[in-house]
Amino acid sequence: MLQSQLCELLGIKYPVFQGGMAWISDANLAAAVSNAGGLGIIAGMNSNREQLTAEIRKLRTMTDKPFGVNVMLMSPFVKEIAEVVVDEKVPVVVTGAGDPSPYMKAWLDAGIKVIPVVASVSFAKRAERNGATAVIAEGAESGGHIGKLHTMPLIPQIVDAVNIPVLAAGGIADGRGMAAALMLGACGVQMGTRFLIADECTIHDNYKDMVLKAKDIDTITTGERTGDACRALKNPFSKDFHKKEMVDCLPAEELAPLGIGALRRAAREGDVQTGSFLCGEIAGLVKERMSCKQIIEEVCTDCEKLLMGASKWVR
Numbered sequence: 244m245l246q247s248q249l250c251e252l253l254g255i256k257y258p259v260f261q262g263g264m265a266w267i268s269d270a271n272l273a274a275a276v277s278n279a280g281g282l283g284i285i286a287g288m289n290s291n292r293e294q295l296t297a298e299i300r301k302l303r304t305m306t307d308k309p310f311g312v313n314v315m316l317m318s319p320f321v322k323e324i325a326e327v328v329v330d331e332k333v334p335v336v337v338t339g340a341g342d343p344s345p346y347m348k349a350w351l352d353a354g355i356k357v358i359p360v361v362a363s364v365s366f367a368k369r370a371e372r373n374g375a376t377a378v379i380a381e382g383a384e385s386g387g388h389i390g391k392l393h394t395m396p397l398i399p400q401i402v403d404a405v406n407i408p409v410l411a412a413g414g415i416a417d418g419r420g421m422a423a424a425l426m427l428g429a430c431g432v433q434m435g436t437r438f439l440i441a442d443e444c445t446i447h448d449n450y451k452d453m454v455l456k457a458k459d460i461d462t463i464t465t466g467e468r469t470g471d472a473c474r475a476l477k478n479p480f481s482k483d484f485h486k487k488e489m490v491d492c493l494p495a496e497e498l499a500p501l502g503i504g505a506l507r508r509a510a511r512e513g514d515v516q517t518g519s520f521l522c523g524e525i526a527g528l529v530k531e532r533m534s535c536k537q538i539i540e541e542v543c544t545d546c547e548k549l550l551m552g553a554s555k556w557v558r
Contacts, residue, residue, distance in 0.1 A: 245257065245258070245543045245544075245546060245547045245550075246258070247408075247425075247430040247431055248408055248430050249377065249408055249410070249430045249431040252356070252376070252377070252408065253282060253309055253334075253335060253356065254308075254309050255277075255280060255281060255282050255308070255309055256280030256281075257279075257280045257281050257539050257540075257543050258410075258430060258431030258432065259276075259280075259281035259282070259421075259431060259432055259433075259434065259539050259542065259543065260281060260282045260284060260311070260337070260379070260410060260412075260431065260432070260433035260434070261273065261276040261281060261282065261283050261284055261433070261434065261435070261438050261535075262284065262313075262385075262387075262412070262433055262434060262435030262438070263284040263285065263286040263287070263311070263312070263313020263337055263339070264286055264386075264387065264435050264439075264521065265286045265288035265289075265315070265387075265506055266286070266288065266446075266506050266507050266509075266510035266511060267286065267439065267444065267445075267446055267510050268283075268284055268285055268286040268313065269285065269286070269298060269445060270285060270298050270299075270301040270302035270305060271305070271443050271444075271445050272438065272441065272443050272444050272445065272535070273285045273302055273310055273311075274302050274305035274306040274310070274443075275305075275441065275442075275443035275534070275535040275536075276438070276535045276539070277306045277308035277309060277310045278305075278306050278308055278535075278536070279534075279535045279536035279538075279539045279540070280308075280536075280539060280540075281535070281539050282309060282310065282311055282335065283302075283306070283308075283310045283311070284310065284311040284312065284313050284335075284337055285298050285299065285302060285310070285311070285312045285313065286313050286315075287312050287313055287314045287315055287318065287324045288313075288315055288318065289315070289318045289319065289320060290318075290320065290324065291320045291323055292320070292323040292324070292326070292327055295312070295323075295324055295327050296327055296330075296331060299312065299327070299331045299333065300331070309334045309335065310333075310334065310335070311333065311334065311335035311336060311337050311358070312324075312328050312333050312335075312336055312337070313336075313337045313338070313339060314328065314336055314337070314338050314339075314343070314346075315338075315339055315340045315341075316338055316339065316340050316341025316342065316343060317340040317341055321346075325346040325349065325350070328350065328353075328355060329349060329350065329353045329355070332353070332354075333355060334355065334356065335355065335356045335357075335358060335376075336350055336355050336356070336357050336358070337358050337359070337360060337379065338357065338358075338359045338360065339359075339360040339388070340388060342369075343357065343359055343370075343373070344369070344373050347373045347374055347375075348374075351374050356376040356377075357374070357375050357376055358375060358376055358377045358378060358379060358410070359375055359378055359379070360378075360379045360381050360412070361378045361379065361380055361381070361401065362380075362381055362382075362383075362389070362390025362391070362392060362397070363390060363392065363397075364400050364401055364404045367380065367401045367404055367405050367409075368404055368405060370405075371405045371406065371407050375407060376407065376408075377407050377408035377409065377410060377430075378401065378405065378407065378408075378409055378410070379409075379410045379411075379412050379433050380394075380397050380398050380401040380402075380409050380410065380411055380412065380429070381394075381397075381412040381413050381433070382394025382395070382397050382398075382411075382412065382413030382414060383413065383464075383472070383474075384413040384414030384474075384523055384524040384525065385412055385413040385414070385435065385436075385474065385523050386435055386436050386462070386474050386475065386521040386522040386523040386526075387435070387473060387474065387475075387521045388471070388472065388473050389413075389464070389472050389473065389474055390472075391472075393413070393414075394411060394412070394413040394414050394415075394424075395427070397413075398411045398424060398427040398428060398429055399427045399428050402427065402428030402429065403428075408430045408431070409428065409429050409430065410429055410430065410431045410432060410433050411424035411427065411429035411431075411432050411433070412432065412433035412434070412435070413523065414523060414524055414525045415432045415433075415434055415437075415525065416434060416436060416437040416523075416525040416526075416528045416529055416542075417437075417528055417541075417542055417545060418541070418542050418543070418544065418545025418546035418547075418548070418549055419545070419546075419549060420432070420525070421542055421543070421545075421546040422545075422546045422549040422550055422553075425546070425550070434542075435523060436454065436522055436523040436525055436526050436529060437525070437529055437538055437542070438535065438538065439451060439454050439522065439529070440454055440455060440529055440531075440532050440533070441532075441533065441534060441535045441538060442532060442533065442534045442535070443534065443535050446509075446510045446511070447509070447510060447511060447512060447513030448513065449513030449514075449515055450509055450510060450513060450518075450520055451532065453476050453478070453515070453520055453522075454476070454520075454522055454526050454529055455529065455530060455531075455532070457476060457522065457526035457527055457529070458527050459524070459527040461476055461477050461526065461527070462474050462475065462476055462477065462522055462523070462524050462526065463475060463476075463477045463481050463482065463485055465481060465484045465485050465488060466488070466498075467488075468488050468489060468492075469488070469495040469498060471495075473519075473521070474521065474522070474523065474524070475519050475520050475521045475522060476520040476521075476522045476526070478515055478516070478518070478520060479515075479516050479517070480505060480516065480517050480518060480519055481519060481520075484498070484501055484502070487501070502519060505517065505518055505519035506518070506519045506521060509521075
């Protein structure tokens, strides 16, 4: 069976995380991933104390396996959320969209394993100095908010720079991607796009259909000019946003309001015109709806077969 230090560290069967995607990664999806042997993650997004507490407690009625909460550090409720994960004794916190330093001591003192998403070597080294259990090195192939470096060059540089476990994210949706990540020095992977089409994922069917129909060139990156790059599927909303940003050169303060509510409209209403369908470049490989269990077992089994057969390249 495919194993890594991550499995023993977190008490999971497979070294696979499910991305904490806003309006997508709820208790239903996270519990299904955890029950399947990976680490399911609830998206804290802009939830307040009551909302996140309810979601965590709902998850605990669905699984007794380890799970995590993604804390979006740009949230206006981040201080409340930082307290909730302590109060609710959440085993793992994954952070994104900012620096978790102000909250690290409280989390670590509570016995929480803190795993920041990082997009550069300097951020990974700072996370290690602050006591992070591991880091998720996320390349720009990912869906949602992204950095500038891509997965292939990013992973080995971060692996060489820190002494804590590194997970790879960005452009990974099958056993080949996982095997490549492990060969680059990662000890596990985080996938988001692949789980969008999971049976237990509660997003609108229009969203799932767009992912399943996507080709290799069907994503677009917006926000690059304003320093807030975000990858999504091409649709009228994302194309218009890109035009306003890059052709019309609207200032950031005029662009920002255009995105308010767009992800919710995509994930919950399936609005193909005005929704923002966050998705990674790897969508072109995602062609079949499956359960979380099937996804994780297929990815890990195929990865294991590839690694066992790697000797054919060496003479």
